[in-house]
Amino acid sequence: MSENGLELKNIIIKKHEVELLSIDAHIKRGEILTLMGASGSGKSSLINAIVGLLPKGFSCSGDIIIGGQNISTLSPQQRKVGVLFQEPLLFPHFNVEENIIFALPKKITKKHRHKKALELLGAVNLADCAKSDVAKLSGGQMARVALVRVLASSPRVLLLDEPFSKLDESLRDNVRNLVFETVRKQNLPTLLVTHDKEDAKATGGKVVKL
């Protein structure tokens, strides 16, 4: 990937032809840009637009550029954009390890997939839970597995769609710090949408208010 990070050029999102949000932004590698706004301000729509999954009735104009490549016309599966959603959304029919293996790119051979998954889980102290049923994990463990899973897919950009909003107060700080540290370590351009000032403060980065 080039040094360009994520560029949002003249992005305008409309809902039924009514403008919801317009933004110009450049997020460098390892940088976290926070987008703050009330419900209905178009934060999640921007995430959907970057992922390529805008719902019916919504439209997006402008260019979304990752590493110098305009991805606006690519299908969602070709964009390599990782998302952490409000809920962990772990696949309930897969165990913890299988959730990670599912996300690993095809280029990692069958022989190495299991090893790689364990290695990634180990980095967040969850190697012991590899064979566990995801439904039996605690909220914090689920959040960590979701983070590992999204990173396992080798995304070029990370989008955080209020991923801490449903966590208990006691867990929120830990998970938040883990996510931000990991993002910086992996040098990923990251967009955080939130309505929580604490989240914005914790990033230590730029904040755009909608």
Place this chain on the structure above:
Amino acid sequence: MLRLIPFLIFLILIGPIFAGLMHMFGPAFSHAPMLGIDKISLNAFFDFFNMPGIFISIWLSFWIGLVTTLISLLLVILFVAGFFGTRIYDVFSSVMRPVVAVPHAAAAFALAFLIMPSGFFIRLVSPELSGFSRPPDWLVTNDPMGFALLFGLVIKEIIFILLVVMVALAQVEKRYFKVAQTLGYGKIWGWLVTVFPKIYKQIRLPILAVIAYSTSVVDVALILGPNSPPTLAIKIIRLMNDADLSMRLVGAAAAVVQLMVTLLALLTWLIGEKIVAHFGKKLALSGFRLQKDFVLKLVGISGVGGAIFLIFLGLGFLAIWSVAGYWAFPDILPQNFSFNNWIKQSPQLIDVAFRAINIAFFASFISVILVLFMLENEYRRQIRLPKFGAVILYMPLMLPQVSFLFGLSILLLWFGIDGTISSVIFVHIIFVLPYVYLLLVDGFHGIDIRLLKVAKTFGKSNWRIFFSIRLPLLLRVILMGFALGFAISIAQYLPTLLIGAGRVPTITTEAVALASGGNRRLIGIYALVQSLIPFIIFALAAIIPALVWRNKEALK
């Protein structure tokens, strides 16, 4: 009292099946005191297996049942996975609803009128492209391999499976699908790996019902299926109607074999499920992402769109035949139109149509009431239908009708209550009730419990809450359940014929009887009326809530 309802329902469902099977197993093993034969033996089975072409009949029933289900399910999956969340999906889900109401026999006639050598498709290209000035001498329908039957079953089962998938989708977390896409998975494969396993758990019993139905179908096989040898179910009908009474024993043995064939098909499917799940999971975890799935999407939309289109087109062609005057081949349209056939048929048509409506109304109404009481019992006792309960509930749909209805008809004859409308209604309930339950259960339990709790805090009784809160809020789903039950009842051929003992003719028994005659104008009239009746009920089920709740935004 409410606690007894589940037991009553299970008795209604299991009692006749058990009694019917017993009265089929007896004669199959040469225990038939009524015929003066009472020496247990396997002779009827030997006679049956010595009949010419019998193994072909068995094979036809087996493979057509399995392949119908496989093709229908695959096409529906490809369509839903490829187009879920798009405008096309919404359009298709609206357009397919009227087709749900079309009985199997009418859909089979509609297809036959399109594909037969003198049908619409050949006319469309004749004589210019095909060179045919007369219908070609091709065996398209009733072909010995059973492809026309397979085709006819697939176009109807696609619609049914699409309906059950749509109902199941409403209960499933769809954001997993979104996650899969952000992880680089193609739409179809991502949906298959993340959403489908959940969906399949919910549609499994209806899928097994499709297998049971397709391995033992009678009405569609009479219209489109092979004749010599026919499918096993048709062979049984012929044996049971043989003038030689000893053939009833062979027919009973054949019915036992039909039961085994259906059970074997179900077992094959269950084994197939395990194999697909095993290798599917391996593939899913291998990193295979199938990002380019355009061809699969095309297959899915062609299959589902084609099924809907063919049924509509065929029904249109049936409608034209019903008012056709002179219509020579290869003209696309008749030279003149006439309502003479409608006028001539109207006394008998009104008679059989009203009888069918009468039966369907009571069968569906009673089923809806029983299901609502059963669900209310589940709510009040904070229980859900256990797995074995679901198996019992769907058992009538998972066993071949032909295997127990003959036995049941003999039992009713014994009691002197065969050939009455009430006995036909009773037997229709066996087949209607499971579908009504399937449609009502999620809506009933999906209601916002807090509304009921609020009513309770006002000191209202359980029954008051049931009638004044629960039922009004469920009006739409109750009417849809009623309409579905009504359509199922209208479409019942074998139960009406056998339990009615030929003395309770309905629009369906008459329409299917016309198949052998080949009078296309009459077939057009009867098949059209057979489709229109449930369609009108479905339309009313959609219109009534819209009118009642026209001023209530949340309930529209």
